[in-house]
Amino acid sequence: MENLIALLIAAPLLGAAVLLCGGRRLDAVGHWIGTVLAAASFVIGVLLFADMLGKAADHRAVTQHLFSWIPVAGFQADVTFRLDQLSMTFVLLITGVGSLIHLYSVGYMEHDERRRRFFGYLNLFLAAMLLLVLADNYLLLYVGWEGVGLASYLLIGFWQHKPSAATAAKKAFLVNRVGDVGLSIAIMLMFTTFGTFAFTPVLGAVDGASEGKLTAIALMLLLAACGKSAQVPLQSWLGDAMEGPTPVSALIHAATMVTAGVYLIVRSGALFDAAPDAQLVVTVVGAVTLLFGAIVGCAKDDIKKALAGSTMSQIGYMVLAAGLGPIGYAFAIMHLVTHGFFKAGLFLGAGSVMHGMNDEVDMRRYGGLRKYMPVTFVTFGLGYLAIIGFPGLSGFFSKDKIIEAAFAKGGTEGWILGGAALLGAALTAYYMTRVMLMTFFGEERWRARPTASPAEPDVEPAAEERGTHAEPHPHESPWIMTIPMIVLAFGSVFAGAFFGVGNRFLHWLEPVTGHEEGNSPVSAATVTAATLVLLLVGVGIAYLQYGRRPVPAVAPRGSLLTRAARRDLLQDDFNHVVLVRGGEHLTRSLVYVDHTLVDGVVNGSAASMGGLSGRLRRLQNGYARSYAVSMFGGAAVLIALTLLMRAV
Amino acid sequence: MNPVNYLYLAALLFTIGATGVLIRRNAIVLFMCIELMLNACNLAFVTFSRMHGNLDGQIIAFFTMVVAAAEVVVGLAIIVSLFRSRHSASVDDASLMKL
Numbered sequence: 001m002e003n004l005i006a007l008l009i010a011a012p013l014l015g016a017a018v019l020l021c022g023g024r025r026l027d028a029v030g031h032w033i034g035t036v037l038a039a040a041s042f043v044i045g046v047l048l049f050a051d052m053l054g055k056a057a058d059h060r061a062v063t064q065h066l067f068s069w070i071p072v073a074g075f076q077a078d079v080t081f082r083l084d085q086l087s088m089t090f091v092l093l094i095t096g097v098g099s100l101i102h103l104y105s106v107g108y109m110e111h112d113e114r115r116r117r118f119f120g121y122l123n124l125f126l127a128a129m130l131l132l133v134l135a136d137n138y139l140l141l142y143v144g145w146e147g148v149g150l151a152s153y154l155l156i157g158f159w160q161h162k163p164s165a166a167t168a169a170k171k172a173f174l175v176n177r178v179g180d181v182g183l184s185i186a187i188m189l190m191f192t193t194f195g196t197f198a199f200t201p202v203l204g205a206v207d208g209a210s211e212g213k214l215t216a217i218a219l220m221l222l223l224a225a226c227g228k229s230a231q232v233p234l235q236s237w238l239g240d241a242m243e244g245p246t247p248v249s250a251l252i253h254a255a256t257m258v259t260a261g262v263y264l265i266v267r268s269g270a271l272f273d274a275a276p277d278a279q280l281v282v283t284v285v286g287a288v289t290l291l292f293g294a295i296v297g298c299a300k301d302d303i304k305k306a307l308a309g310s311t312m313s314q315i316g317y318m319v320l321a322a323g324l325g326p327i328g329y330a331f332a333i334m335h336l337v338t339h340g341f342f343k344a345g346l347f348l349g350a351g352s353v354m355h356g357m358n359d360e361v362d363m364r365r366y367g368g369l370r371k372y373m374p375v376t377f378v379t380f381g382l383g384y385l386a387i388i389g390f391p392g393l394s395g396f397f398s399k400d401k402i403i404e405a406a407f408a409k410g411g412t413e414g415w416i417l418g419g420a421a422l423l424g425a426a427l428t429a430y431y432m433t434r435v436m437l438m439t440f441f442g443e444e445r446w447r448a449r450p451t452a453s454p455a456e457p458d459v460e461p462a463a464e465e466r467g468t469h470a471e472p473h474p475h476e477s478p479w480i481m482t483i484p485m486i487v488l489a490f491g492s493v494f495a496g497a498f499f500g501v502g503n504r505f506l507h508w509l510e511p512v513t514g515h516e517e518g519n520s521p522v523s524a525a526t527v528t529a530a531t532l533v534l535l536l537v538g539v540g541i542a543y544l545q546y547g548r549r550p551v552p553a554v555a556p557r558g559s560l561l562t563r564a565a566r567r568d569l570l571q572d573d574f575n576h577v578v579l580v581r582g583g584e585h586l587t588r589s590l591v592y593v594d595h596t597l598v599d600g601v602v603n604g605s606a607a608s609m610g611g612l613s614g615r616l617r618r619l620q621n622g623y624a625r626s627y628a629v630s631m632f633g634g635a636a637v638l639i640a641l642t643l644l645m646r647a648v
Numbered sequence: 649m650n651p652v653n654y655l656y657l658a659a660l661l662f663t664i665g666a667t668g669v670l671i672r673r674n675a676i677v678l679f680m681c682i683e684l685m686l687n688a689c690n691l692a693f694v695t696f697s698r699m700h701g702n703l704d705g706q707i708i709a710f711f712t713m714v715v716a717a718a719e720v721v722v723g724l725a726i727i728v729s730l731f732r733s734r735h736s737a738s739v740d741d742a743s744l745m746k747l
Binding site for chain 1: 666673678739740742743744746
């Protein structure tokens with residue numbers, strides 16, 4: 001049975017190869033080839049899952065050795081796949097949600113003449129992501145990691161004719177590179193410390209290694225995770241990545257790719273457990289990001305960017321949980337899976353809204369859409385209820401557990417982390433209610449459109465195209481797009497209860513991640529109650545602001561914080577001032593040193609040699625008698641020196 | 649007679665020859681001055697040979713004479729052809745070999 005593992009990757013990889021090399025002949029059927037192969041991978045995943053369920057909990061991890069990749073004495077890199085409960089969870093999430101999004105894309109990309117290529121890239125992404133989660137050693141994981149980065153670059157920049165999309169793709173790629181460097185350094189450190197980079201030997205040997213080295217490795221892994229998972233300080237690419245087609249945002253930037261960082265941390269759990277300092281940094285990064293993303297999400301008028309802020313914030317929850325150690329690993333993955341459902345559903349809903357609204361993304365141009373798009377409204381609404389943690393839905397079970405685990409960390413840290421997580425829950429409720437109200441409720445602001453957009457410095461770039469479209473005619477999307485949304489809505493509603501009741505998910509993952517019960521200073525019931533109160537407060541404030549009052553069609557100037565949040569809390573400005581300007585100054589001063597000092601020495605010595613020889617040349621005057629003088633002079637000096645030496 | 653006096657004579661002759669090379673322009677005179685210096689050296693060699701009771705210096709003197717004779721042949725040929733082409737035997741006029 002374990003021989004099927006390679007097929008999981010091979011199916012989408014074959015799809016990518018066929019679609020990208022097949023040429024225009026496949027234009028008519030390419031999207032179905034891609035979808036069928038993604039679904040095939042999912043079917044294989046389900047078969048393996050069924051097989052795994054038949055085994056005892058401790059014997060579920062299987063490996064498949066494919067071939068020796070780089071066999072050198074003392075350095076053994078194998079292509080080996082490892083399928084355990086953790087990778088199984090990811091395989092089902094990636095192929096399941098991935099197949100649904102393939103199906104959705106068939107409808108969404110219907111009018112795009114490069115649809116075949118789009119499906120090729122989607123398949124390539126699936127293959128890379130599966131390689132990432134199935135690899136049995138860090139080097140192979142790195143291959144998948146880079147493959148995911150490549151696929152992300154290709155998909156964000158899919159509409160490359162738009163300069164903004166091309167720039168966003170480059171930005172995502174470059175920011176990801178920073179994290180990738182961290183991962184490669186971590187792998188090198190692992191090799192020098194443990195002499196190997198396969199999971200089992202490395203994670204088994206952490207007890208013998210010095211804590212300083214472990215902390216260094218863990219921090220480098222965290223840097224890698226920050227890059228892929230868009231955590232502070234490497235989060236700036238995620239908002240811009242919304243330039244890609246909406247299915248890309250749903251698949252890559254919500255459900256799967258950005259979770260790679262969480263996977264990396266949970267997979268390396270034993271290593272992080274042995275480096276408490278690094279773990280503390282992980283929790284801080286998670287807590288900061290979950291507030292950061294939530295604040296950004298509160299201010300964005302672009303529906304996709306608001307959702308991107310929300311993604312960042314939810315991944316922050318997962319990273320926070322992963323940083324808590326064995327108390328939180330399982331809950332991080334559980335939130336990851338439920339988030340995969342509801343965030344993919346929300347993004348697909350947003351795509352459906354855009355589809356019916358002439359690709360308008362500004363929520364101030366929406367309003368009252370629930371009458372025109374009932375299916376989208378219901379599925380998006382269920383996703384909304386799930387993400388804010390409405391009791392009984394997915395987010396309620398998974399997020400609540402993380403908040404409890406944060407308090408269970410104990411001490412002052414526990415209170416701070418738990419408080420941040422609680423505040424994040426309130427902010428989540430606020431910004432999601434805002435999205436919901438602005439999109440589906442209120443007056444129909446898309447009817448009365450100004451012909452030209454007034455010059456406002458603070459509005460989103462999407463406003464450029466305002467006034468160029470005719471008045472939209474909102475309509476429900478075709479069945480091929482609504483079916484995936486309905487399936488994901490089911491997941492959003494029931495996945496949490498299915499996983500959470502009786503701690504089913506926890507027991508499933510426990511053999512891989514381990515688990516400890518924390519002793520929380522506050523009881524679970526108190527946490528739940530506090531979460532619900534804050535949820536109501538968030539929803540209430542949003543309702544007062546956007547439900548009771550009409551939403552202005554042009555964004556008001558807003559407070560200082562709002563304006564900062566609209567600019568991603570000045571992240572790009574910070575990067576520009578500190579990194580770009582700093583880099584420019586550094587290179588300029590290096591160029592100056594190079595020109596003056598290095599070139600000065602070289603050119604100066606050359607010039608002085610030239611000058612000297614120019615003067616020496618004058619001695620060659622052609623007069624035989626002057627040469628005779630030199631000879632006599634030289635001979636006289638030699639004789640004088642000889643005599644002198646003799647005398648001494 | 650004290651052989652050192654021959655050395656003084658040799659030094660004097662050499663100096664006269666060297667001065668002549670440096671201050672005269674006529675190629676023939678220059679040439680004769682060079683011969684004078686060679687013969688001053690020969691005199692010194694012979695003197696030293698006598699002083700040290702060793703024949704090496706005398707043999708060297710013969711070598712010098714042979715080389716000087718050969719040199720005279722070549723040198724005079726150069727001077728004659730130089731004079732033919734330039735109608736002058738001044739060494740300063742032939743100063744084209746320079747940078």
